Amino acid sequence: MTRRLIRSALLTTVFGLGFATAALADASFVIIQNGENVGHVEVVETAADKGKTLNIDYVVDDNGRGPKHKQTITLNDKGLPVAGTVAGTSLMGGAVNETFAIKGTTFTWSSQADSGKMALKAPKIYIVNDSNPYDLAIYARYLLTQPNQTAETLPGGSARLQAIKTLDVGQGDQAIAVTIYRLDGLDLAPAYILLDEQNELFAAGNMVRKGYEAEIKALGKLNSELEAERQKTLQAELGHRFDGPxxxxxxxxxxxxxxxxxxxxxxxxxxxxxxxxxxxxxxxxxxxxxxxxxxxxxxxxxxxLHDMHSHTTRSSGLFLLASGVTSVRDMGNDNGFLDTQIRLMNEGTVAGPRIVRNGFIEGKSPYSANHGFVVSSLDEAMKAVRWYADHGYYQLKIYNSFNPDWIPAVAAESHRLGMDVVGHIPAFYSPDRGMKDGYDEITHINQLVLGWLLKDGEDTRTPLRLTALARAATLDLNSAPVQASVATMKAQGMGLDTTAVIVERLMLSRAGKVNPADAWYLKNMPIGYQRYRKRTYVPLKDAAEDASYFTAFDKLVDIMKMLHDNGIQLLPGTDDTLGFSVKRELELYVKAGMTPAEALKVGTYDMEVYLGRDQQLxxxxxxxxxxxxxxxxxxxxxxxxxxxxxxxxxxxxxxxxxxxxxxxxxxxxxxxxxxxxxxxxxxxxxxxxxxxxxxxxxxx
Structure with missing residues (x-):
């Protein structure tokens, strides 16, 4: 599941006007990505002393990953959460075990991000750290009973709800009236939430009430339009133009x-x-x-600066510009959305960096990433290649479930039409075979390194593509397989889109601690984002396995140095939407042996040479x-x-x-x-x- 999908899903809820008299019925929702059902939320209510208890089952399985956990949360007669537990696994399989309780005026909690005890002078809402989409139903019902629909949250911050518009959704006997709300304060971007006339959740983001799956496309368009209007307002306020020079x-x-x-x-x-x-x-x-x-x-x-591995969102533009990132290479997106976003940016209507588009192509499997084109045959793949070429895409990006047997033909056609071939190394394939079959660039340093670590039959469509990196702790960089791959890359002029910063986050993030990638800026961020960054992503069975990830990451840095010393082009990418990560990526290049000036050259001029725009930029x-x-x-x-x-x-x-x-x-x-x-x-x-x-x- 993409981080954007997860964090969007976390901001989905049902709101009630006056919780004490409104019953929360059992509810079922589905999460849909690019037409595919990738998860669900099931809610069962039981009575509790002076309130009620909700048992919530949350499962996402998209692209071989996603949170899977169960939550029990008890509400008092005012709708305020007073106790709860969450147990299961997070995005990449890291353990989740969270608790909180309010007894009288004493609040205690323990989560991946933080733990503590504090005295409360007034009621506040605890925001669950490893949340599920339905949690905000509880928060919002309480907000609607407060002045200005605003309330303080625990362990810090505040949240605000506001109604945006009403509309009708559904067809025939299923047609219902809904109101769309915007919820601010819990993350870097607001959530847009649809409630029916009984103030029960209908849809939010990729999640919709079971039985209304056909509405998700139109609702996604509506959410996008609302966020586009918000971004237009921000651009009008923040983008300055002055008369004359x-x-x-x-x-x-x-x-x-x-x-x-x-x-x-x-x-x-x-x-x-x-x-x-x-x-x-x-x-x-x-x-x-x-x-x-x-x-x-x-x-x-x-x-x-350049982010050579980005995935554009409605809200990413201002975050990137604020860090000096003026150009990105979009490595896979909703194609229609991306074209619209580029048009709005070119018009100056919304803010954002210059965007170079790469065409995303994936094979059909239970692990498919549901973006761009998901194909089931070589003929469909060739049609996708021609579509991307006709629409002016810069490169073709291959993904995890793509059939390796199709790659020679697809690469040849892509090259014939003027597009380089980049991407992941599909499951049961190898980087060396990819270079032979027509790859011009490998995406993510782990996709290269896994070729030296995996055993036959191991499936990289699962979180193994991350967890297997722990084996790099003992990798011999002078071994024949490693040196053979490096020699081929050098001979063929291959590039590597490193995304070392996201690998660092996923390998080294630990519960309750601030990752080195985030240390300098995190304290300035909204508390919800601060807590999001203090989690363990990988499953850890013991201290030795924990330590192996740190040793392995140091080895990845050594690999970047080896590649740079051999003249192999490193491309700084982040797989993130915040410009802070671009700066950390370049800092890792310095850690790998570049001088600061060399890293700056790679992050600026060299990327324009790579993109063929150095006469202008x-x-x-x-x-x-x-x-x-x-x-x-x-x-x-x-x-x-x-x-x-x-x-x-x-x-x-x-x-x-x-x-x-x-x-x-x-x-x-x-x-x-x-x-x-x-x-x-x-x-x-x-x-x-x-x-x-x-x-x-x-x-x-």
Missing amino acids: VRIKNVRVLDPKTGRLSALSSVVVNGDTIATILPEAEAATNAPKDETIIDGEGGTLVPG GTIERGKLADFFLVKGDPTQDLSALRETRMVLKGGFVYFPNEIYDALGITPFTTAPTVTKPDSPVAASDHSDHGESDGAHFHY
Whole structure:
């Protein structure tokens, strides 16, 4: 199951107006992904002293993974959760064992993320850490009894509910009236939830009431439209356009090709193009009076970063831009959604990086990832290849359940039509065979390394594609199989989309601890996201197995160094929607032996060369597109300087990350530079004319 699907499902619920008098009936829901039933939620109610108890069974099996756990939760006569347990497994098989209880004014809890005891002065709602979709039914019923439908949550934060619109869904005798609500405060993005006239859950995200599966496509479109409207509003508020040229003064310009910074300079942008770059002393005496001036205060301008393994969502654009990520390669998505999102971004209606589309193709199996094209024959696969070529996709991405016997023909056709072939190594296949059959790039470092670790017959359509990495702890990098693969990659000019950051998270995340990938920014995030990141993803039988994952990850870093030393192109990707992860990916490249300047070159200029756009992008030069960002320090000496991104330019818009983070419920990391309009000093938050304001999915 993709992380977006899981986190969307966690924000699904049923709300009641006045819980004490409204009965919660038994309920059944299905979770659907790309037309396939991938899970369910079953709710059974029993009476309890002065309240009721709900027994909730939650199962998801999508792409060989998904949470599977049972919850018992007791509510008092006001609808407030007062006790509960959750037991089972999470996304990749990690153990779940959560409890909480409120007795009088004392609250105690224990979850994967945290545990503790606190005194309560007033009622608050405990937000279950390893939740199921129905949990928010409980939260929302309570919210609807509170002033402004807002309440504080445990162990921190708050939640708010608001009605958006009413509509009719279903056909004939099944037609019913529903109201759609938006729930904010529990995650990085809101949830859109449909309730019927009895205030019982009808649908949310990919989940719909059993018997109404046919409505999921229309409801998905509705959710997408509502979030698109929200994103349009945010772009109108946060994307700045200024009349006339914009001069960014007192900055040093990074040349990623040499790894050097210029002397203090002024960079003038006209529209979306870099017009002039002059030494500061010369520019200060000759600047025209009609320019907007932005004072960089001695900071560094860096060409826009790239995420070469992204899955675009409605809400990902602002998160990426706020970190200086101005270009992404989308590695598989709903094709119609992606085309619409690109159009809106090109119009300037919504915010987001430039998107290069890769076409996702999967084979039909019980483990299929249900995105792009899922094919059952070679003929269907060839038709999918031609569809992607006709629609201008850059590369073809092959996935886990694709039939290996079809790959030579599919790769040949893809190459004939001008598309490289990239992707996972399908089950019961090998990287070496993939390179022989036509692969141009391997997706995820684990997909390469598993070729040296797996035994015959082991199935990588399951979480084994993660858990088997523990075996890398004892892998000999000088062994014949390893060196043979590296030699082939070097000879064929192969690339590797590393996504080391997501592998680090999945291998090294442990309950109650902050992963190194998230340590620097997590405290600034909403508490729900903080808790989400403090979980164990892998099943652990003992301390020795636990330690093997850490040793194995160090070995993966050594492998990245070996590949880089052999001239094999590493492509920094994240399989995530937050720009923070791109910065960590580059930090791991430094850990693998690159200098900070070399890692910056890989993350900026080299990717534009790879994408064939280096004549327009990748460096800050006169006549090129103005995709770059401002940081305080010198990232060529320490990549941590990238964390304090103060301003981002992309597509003719100027963004200030402190404004973006504030709007999205994140504590800002730094301040915006001073902006002075012609003859009138203004704060960065003063909004100029913006012009007309009309999974994603994760496949790790």
